[in-house]
Amino acid sequence: MGLLDKRFESENIVITTVEDVLNWARLSSLWMMQFGLACCAIEMMAASASHFDIMRFGVIPRSTPRQADLMIVAGTVTLKMASRVKRLYEQMAEPKYVISMGSCANCGGPYWEHGYHVLKGVDRVIPVDVYVPGCPPRPEALLEGIIKLREKIRRESLVKKKLPPVYVEEK
Amino acid sequence: MQASEIYERIKSKFEDAIVEFKADAIVEPYLEVKPDKVKDICEFLRDEPDLAFDYLMCLSGVDYGDGTLGVVYHIYSMKHGHRFVLKVKVSVNDPVVQSVESVWKSADWHEREAYDMFGIIFEGHPDLRRILMPYDWPEGSYPLRKDFQVPEFYNGMKVPY
Amino acid sequence: MPEIFNMLIASFIPLLFILIYAVVILWVEIKVASHVQDRLGYMYTGGFHGIAQPIADLLKLLTKEHITPANSDKIFFTLAPVLVFASSYAAYAALPFTSTFIAANLNVGIFYIIAITSFVVIGILMAGWSSNNKYSLLGAMRSVAQIVSYEIPTVLSILTVVVAVGTLNLQEICEIQKGGISSWNIFKYPPFMLITFLIYFTASLAEVNRTPFDIPEAESELVAGYHTEYTGMKFAMFYLAEYANMFLVSGIAAILFFGGWSSPFGKFLSSPGWGVFWFVSKGLFFVFLQIMLRWTLPRLRVDQLMYVSWKVLTPISFVNLMMVGLWAILK
């Protein structure tokens, strides 16, 4: 999460309260990157239109990757486009999240079997936080995906992840 | 103007170029011509005043599976409202066809797509390069051929599921 | 000793005003935009109608990663947002909030404001050049051309008002217009002052890069214009500066034409406390007008922008200046 990410050893009263405030700030103003690939982009536009207003969740479409912190991969990622998606993801500022919208972005969707030019799922190129199934998913399904992402951000913490204990057999 | 009359007009001018005229083909009669005479026939079809085929509806590459590639031209005349089908067949090992890009500008991208998908080389085309596939796609692999094998990896990304 | 104390207070109050006003206007702009488009805008952040959304935005921008593009001039890249915000903040010094409070009662008030606001151009040019991005450079070039060429109509229309009023000191201009609505400048020399106001308002729209003149950060052409490469707090500074500039130009419009802190009913409700209310409400009305314009009009092209400035606004403001001058002499 940018400057303060994973800098602290243990949790204490100060860290947890600061965490809650910063998590609340981050989840309530997720700025979306204007990045539509295929049919799901039309449903994403419908989601930001008047009927299912995505801006109610504080999601404003920004045109440059620098100022966006939520990338909705809406549509089919082809092999030719995969390197671009990866570069766009790297250009985004650090606390960034990815929603893979639609069957094509989840796992290649209807093109998984004979699609020689289709990348079978965007998680082969960039890490994905929430998978929204559907072809194309309804605008409400995308909003539900955003709510799920907000839940995930609410649980994030500044403290370094505690590694699982390593079991050593007795000699 | 019926397809057979158009065929007569072409026969009178390009006797040797004609391979076969199938009048009773399902849905639409078509005329098959030699690959190296296509451009002249098309220019004739476009410039002839009472034929006036000024609109290339569709140019499609076809892989007939038994080692022959084909290009099918569907042309239409805005003025007279009649349409015609031209076919060209070439073998897989020297798939060279004359380009009709100078006759109809819409053939430019169609031919690049046929080259990209089937490997049919259109000589006389200004810049024949891949249009849909990535530019660094392996040279010999043309996706829409019947014997196309999906490459295992492309730029480090696994292609099959 | 009290001298420094006074200066601190005088410089801190406008800054406080800008921050509070920016937070409010951030929320108002999106809500107005949404209701114009038949939707609801912010709803879920902070209870009723997303009131806490601007605070969430600013807090999030605070903790974002600072990215400086490769081989870009680091110094200019970080200096640009500071310069852009500083110049519009500095101009607040000469704004008379009320009869008793003005940060710096300069007798060349309006002249100082015009001079200091042209620093914004240098800031934007620095931002465009230093972010090593073709789109930013194009955005910066366009904004320089736009702001410089719209200085002329702004200055000329202000000159017309100065000719009509006779003083450069903003406090005195407000004093002159104290006598209720009839004494406001816009109603003097009937047709010309109205035309001057229209020219000034249009030119100030361009000065502040608002639609229909928001070409430097044209969303659909130049991705995001000069602040394409900016993330986190640097971008927030540009955002803040834009809104601060918006209130600045509408504040000046309120002072020059609609009697600044003087109340429309003359004597009634004209105590210094009320003065602040009148000045801020007039300013916010023009800011609201600018916001409404943004959601109705498409964007002009750069050469049409130049045409409007050089071929329409400047000649008419010249003619206007002469007319008001003649009328003032003959009177």
Added chain:
Amino acid sequence: MATFEITTRSVRGDLKTDTMILNMGPQHPSTHGVLRLELVVDGEIIVDVIPHIGYLHRCFEKHAEQMTNYQQVIPYVDRMDYVAAMGNELAYVLAVEKLMGLEVPERVQYIRVIMAELQRIASHLLAVGTYGLDLGAFTPFLWCFREREKILDLFEITCGARLLYNYIWVGGLSHDLPSEFGKKLKDFLKTFPKALKEINDLLTFNKIFIDRTANIGVLPPDVAINYGCSGPMLRGSGVKFDLRKNEPYLVYDRFEFDVPVGEGKMGTVGDCWDRYYVRVREMEESLKIIEQAWEQLPPGDVHSAIPKKVRPPQGEVYFRTENPRGEIGFYIISDGHSASPFRVKARAPSFVNLSVLPEISRGYMIADLVAILGSVDIVLGEVDR
């Protein structure tokens, strides 16, 4: 055509200028999807445009050959022009029916006409909305989508999906019209003209919009025909050619509607404003068609002519229909014995209309290129197939 003289390598005084390569990359707010335009720019004036497409090539033709029967290709045909999915289905299904020589009951033809025209209005609404967005006007985009949602509701109560329908089948339809379809269609037809008038007042006759689009991207008629353009592109340049009138299919010959053509009201014939205004007028014409089709809708069963096994005879067909973006054509070869098509070639209107872009955008400015690209109105799913 070029409003400014092009000086590629001009020497102004001793100042040596050179052109710059600007990359309007696959991700750009105004490229309507994943299209990469490589601009050779001299200052702000465009010297040349090189479009790079293929970023959304989803191998439709390969899928059509691998499917086990003709019915399974329809979901893939939907995904070609995902803004006007009903139009693609209609073209493909009519091509297969012509190949098989299959006769379809009257009611099915009327419902297909109503669905195609509703899809045309929805697609034009999206085109008008995004065109306003390209030029900086945000509000018309949302008003257009508010109206488009009503049409999507109509589609959803009929076939269950909002965008990709799989509704028109070979020989008939997947569902008959639901009972409440009539009422919803009636009040849509009543409220839509008012909303359209609002959008027109806000955008079409706005002076700034007219300045930005008149005399920009002028496409002369002969160049349009030579490049194979079709639909609003062709009609914007003054060529009165509409497949519904020139080559009537389905029951289009029973309705009377006129074909709007660009007259150069606000500038020269064939400029961006004309193409835009042809789309707005076409929406009004589609309303007329829907009203007439709804009155003459005969009773009948929509599933009666759906064949158990779709086995077209050995042969080939090229059939084309009038899609919102232009003339979409399907060239299908069937080898008689197998159930899946041997070769399906889709002639997409956006693919051909886009090829004319370099021709009509030389000499204009970058801001105009955005306006020209918006008026060409391409959908990348169709361009790259």
Added chain:
Amino acid sequence: MRQYFKNIFIAIWTILVGLKLTFKHLFVRAVTIQYPDVKLKLPERARNRLYVNIDDCIGCRQCEMACPVDCITIETVKALPNEDLGVTSTGNKKRLWVTKFDIDISKCCYCGLCVYPCPTECIYMTDVYEFSEYKRHNLIYHFSNFTPEEAEMKKRQVEQFELEQKMKKAKPAEQVPVNNPESGEKKS
């Protein structure tokens, strides 16, 4: 000169018309459906998540063949003659154990082609559209009520039963009293 002033007048007039319109729309009620609080009732033909009523499924694989995307995988095991699998609600006799019925809903293209050929209408599309996941493999739905081990055990049973059938058919033909080791197990 006249055109110059006409342009200015048209510009001002159209800007005012635009402002009037947007101002009017400021007071038009918003059409937004506030999704998490107000959920839209979908029409009964809505095509969203697939559901399979596994008790009615007779394992005929019609849906698997009809799916253009091949996202349904079914494995069935022939029922032994002595086992009675009961009758589906539509009256078809069930003769196959459906040991595996997986739908990879992330591949599905929601075209609804699998719903029509099903003889017992056990596969249909519900109007549930809220099922986004954090992990992709949660999107593979297993509808059959057989655990993999049970499926394995069932398969072995059937193979072993087939072996006996073959043995029985082969034995009378040869009439050779071969004491093959399996015959002992038959009774277990």
